[in-house]
Amino acid sequence: MRxxxxxxxxxxxxxxxxxxxxxxxxxxxxxxxxSDEPTVLQRFAPAPGHPFEWTALGEKGYRRNCQSCxxxxxxxxxxxxxxxxxxxxxxxxxxxxxxxxxxxxxxxSARWGAPMPPMAHLHDLELTAVLNHVLxxxxxxxxxxxxxxxxxxxxxxxxxxxxxxxxxxxxxRQEIVLPGRQ
Amino acid sequence: xxxxxxxxxxxxxxxxxxxxxxxxxxxxxxxxxxPFWLEASVGLGFFGLTQIAVQFVLxxxxxxxxxxxxxxxxxxxxxxxxxxxxxxxxxxxxxIVIDNPSRLKLLNPLGGNWASRCALVSLLALLAIxxxxxxxxxxxxxxxxxxxxxxxxxxxxxxxAQLHVSLAGLYTNNGWKQAIWVGxxxxxxxxxxxxxxxxxxxxxxxxxRVTEVRAERGDTWTLVLEPVEHPGLAFLxxxxxxxxxAGSPFTLEEHPFSFSSSAQRQDRVEFSIKALGDFTSTIKxxxxxxxASLDGPHGAFCIDRYPAVGYLFIAGGVGxxxxxxxxxxxxxxxxxxxxxxLYADRDWGGxxxxxxxxxxxxxxxLQVVYVxxxxxxxxxxxxGMITPELLRKHLPKELILRNFFICGPPPMMxxxxxxxxxxxxxxxxxxxxxxxxx
Ligand SMILES: Cc1cc2nc3c(=O)[nH]c(=O)nc-3n(C[C@H](O)[C@H](O)[C@H](O)COP(=O)(O)OP(=O)(O)OC[C@H]3O[C@@H](n4cnc5c(N)ncnc54)[C@H](O)[C@@H]3O)c2cc1C
Numbered sequence: 001m002r003x004x005x006x007x008x009x010x011x012x013x014x015x016x017x018x019x020x021x022x023x024x025x026x027x028x029x030x031x032x033x034x035s036d037e038p039t040v041l042q043r044f045a046p047a048p049g050h051p052f053e054w055t056a057l058g059e060k061g062y063r064r065n066c067q068s069c070x071x072x073x074x075x076x077x078x079x080x081x082x083x084x085x086x087x088x089x090x091x092x093x094x095x096x097x098x099x100x101x102x103x104x105x106x107x108x109s110a111r112w113g114a115p116m117p118p119m120a121h122l123h124d125l126e127l128t129a130v131l132n133h134v135l136x137x138x139x140x141x142x143x144x145x146x147x148x149x150x151x152x153x154x155x156x157x158x159x160x161x162x163x164x165x166x167x168x169x170x171x172x173r174q175e176i177v178l179p180g181r182q
Numbered sequence: 183x184x185x186x187x188x189x190x191x192x193x194x195x196x197x198x199x200x201x202x203x204x205x206x207x208x209x210x211x212x213x214x215x216x217p218f219w220l221e222a223s224v225g226l227g228f229f230g231l232t233q234i235a236v237q238f239v240l241x242x243x244x245x246x247x248x249x250x251x252x253x254x255x256x257x258x259x260x261x262x263x264x265x266x267x268x269x270x271x272x273x274x275x276x277x278i279v280i281d282n283p284s285r286l287k288l289l290n291p292l293g294g295n296w297a298s299r300c301a302l303v304s305l306l307a308l309l310a311i312x313x314x315x316x317x318x319x320x321x322x323x324x325x326x327x328x329x330x331x332x333x334x335x336x337x338x339x340x341x342x343a344q345l346h347v348s349l350a351g352l353y354t355n356n357g358w359k360q361a362i363w364v365g366x367x368x369x370x371x372x373x374x375x376x377x378x379x380x381x382x383x384x385x386x387x388x389x390x391r392v393t394e395v396r397a398e399r400g401d402t403w404t405l406v407l408e409p410v411e412h413p414g415l416a417f418l419x420x421x422x423x424x425x426x427x428a429g430s431p432f433t434l435e436e437h438p439f440s441f442s443s444s445a446q447r448q449d450r451v452e453f454s455i456k457a458l459g460d461f462t463s464t465i466k467x468x469x470x471x472x473x474a475s476l477d478g479p480h481g482a483f484c485i486d487r488y489p490a491v492g493y494l495f496i497a498g499g500v501g502x503x504x505x506x507x508x509x510x511x512x513x514x515x516x517x518x519x520x521x522x523x524l525y526a527d528r529d530w531g532g533x534x535x536x537x538x539x540x541x542x543x544x545x546x547x548l549q550v551v552y553v554x555x556x557x558x559x560x561x562x563x564x565x566g567m568i569t570p571e572l573l574r575k576h577l578p579k580e581l582i583l584r585n586f587f588i589c590g591p592p593p594m595m596x597x598x599x600x601x602x603x604x605x606x607x608x609x610x611x612x613x614x615x616x617x618x619x620x
Contacts (some may be wrong), residue, residue, distance in 0.1 A: 002251060002252055006251065006255045006259060010262040013196070013197065014266045015264075016197060017270070018226070018270070019196075020201060020204075020225065021225030021226045023221075023225075024204060024225035024421065025219065026221075028215035028216065028221035028224075029215050029217050029218040029220075030215065031214065060211075061214070064212065064213045064355070065407075068352045078296055080292065080295065106282060106284060108287070113287055113288075113290070113292070113295070114285075114287060114293065114298070115285055115287065117216075118282060119189045121214060121215060122214055123214075124215060139551055166284035166285070167284065
């Protein structure tokens with residue numbers, strides 16, 4: 001009898017935990033944390049007479065989504081690259097679009113023992129802010145000048161929905177990076 | 183019913199302990215939510231890890247945790263929950279790789295990063311644990327070697343899984359979250375120190391001395407223990423204790439045995455041990471005066487837990503030992519309730535305690551039916567196996583209010599239980615003790 005009840009308890013616990021994991025997955029993927037993220041993000045959105053306020057959002061977004069791999073100062077570690085060459089990618093022909101694709105579809109190559117994961121779950125506003133944050137930090141700012149136009153949120157949407165794999169992104173990278181350069 | 187409350191309480195606490203560290207990570211700052219399958223698999227990973235860590239608490243034999251269920255049920259929980267946790271932990275990387283196959287390179291120990299390498303070590307340790315535990319007998323692993331490797335692999339699995347969580351750092355992204363996780367892992371794994379260091383240290387002050395080694399029939403020896411300068415041990419009839427002989431109480435070599443003596447005597451306990459393997463074959467040569475330590479009492483196989491108007495004891499071979507404790511205790515208490523004992527064994531010469539049982543029949547309302555597999559030529563009694571017919575022939579008519587206690591070889595216990603259920607005995611009146619916890 002005791003063993004029988006214990007079996008029921010075990011099954012209940014198993015089902016409970018798997019449902020809890022599913023609930024966790026749903027809550028997280030729906031960005032249901034504390035408050036509804038898209039609503040909060042809208043407060044940063046550009047509006048007439050009020051430019052896109054990306055600095056705070058970009059810093060926070062970098063800390064939340066990138067820092068665990070690329071390090072707090074963008075110096076990288078182990079199998080994760082430094083982010084000091086991002087501006088040169090950005091400035092190369094086609095680089096502006098390429099950088100967005102890296103974040104939406106991920107990147108994998110023989111250069112590193114780990115892939116860059118796709119970040120398509122980031123809201124347009126947050127992704128734009130993070131990209132601008134990287135471009136203005138970690139030494140990238142040295143390569144940019146006053147005429148550089150940073151990203152605007154409406155550039156992200158049109159690049160979503162392509163059939164691109166992390167390997168496909170690597171192919172695009174080959175096209176924009178000049179041979180002999182990183 | 184009073185066992186129901188703690189019983190439900192501990193399961194609820196278990197769920198809280200498994201869920202809390204995950205909810206804690208949803209407090210700001212949190213990374214932006216990623217796609218469903220990725221996050222669900224992370225959820226599985228976290229639940230799997232805490233569930234593995236909780237195993238160390240389950241097996242630490244805390245009396246308040248084990249008492250409501252019986253330690254055999256706790257060990258059953260341990261096996262089942264650990265297997266679920268390992269399955270869940272295999273799905274965690276599987277889903278992540280299926281979600282984005284470019285992550286496959288993380289499984290290469292030369293590629294990947296320290297976070298993924300730690301995860302790999304942890305998962306391999308868990309798979310080794312599962313394989314050596316499920317196939318221990320087929321792999322012919324010595325019990326003591328298995329136990330030691332089980333413990334070490336378990337610690338490795340939790341330590342490296344925790345390193346994986348800390349290094350990946352996506353969710354444990356600030357000091358206090360990191361501290362809660364590391365603290366939980368250390369506390370739970372630390373429970374093993376209680377079992378293997380603190381408790382043995384306490385046992386050093388509560389040692390026992392072998393005062394007699396008595397030969398019984400059927401290759402069985404009764405070990406009589408008396409306390410060394412302490413009042414002894416209060417146990418319930420039918421319970422058991424882990425016995426460590428000689429050496430230091432810190433040894434990993436300990437074997438579970440049912441008390442075979444009366445629970446009314448705390449200052450003199452007996453174990454009756456059949457020589458079946460390495461350790462049990464050495465009992466006959468244990469010198470009088472040897473020091474011993476006991477970890478007990480444990481177990482829920484006892485008549486005091488299940489009051490009834492009368493009892494049926496069904497024993498096979500050395501499974502008679504807890505029944506001897508039942509009957510000696512009842513005799514000492516002058517218990518008038520009727521007892522029927524069905525006692526199966528191979529041959530008449532090897533039936534342990536048959537003289538003692540004859541003596542008990544004078545003190546108790548006790549009827550004994552022997553069932554011999556290889557009866558002597560002039561045998562008048564029952565022979566063969568305990569079959570449904572045999573049960574029907576001997577069981578009293580008013581079955582409903584009796585409680586059944588069964589202990590013997592596993593096939594016999596299964597067969598008897600099935601037969602009893604078919605005869606209409608309610609499941610909650612059938613109690614079984616397996617002489618195997620592994
Ligand atoms: C609750 C309970 C009560 C028991 N009561 C009695 C009793 O009253 N009399 C009696 O003779 N036997 C009893 N046993 C069985 C006894 O514990 C085993 O026969 C003994 O541990 C075998 O050890 P061994 O080295 O002689 O045998 P081995 O041949 O080395 O082992 C045989 C099998 O016994 C089990 N075993 C071995 N070592 C241990 C250990 N340290 N802890 C747990 N299991 C082990 C393993 O499944 C192993 O495969 C009881 C067992 C349990 C679980």
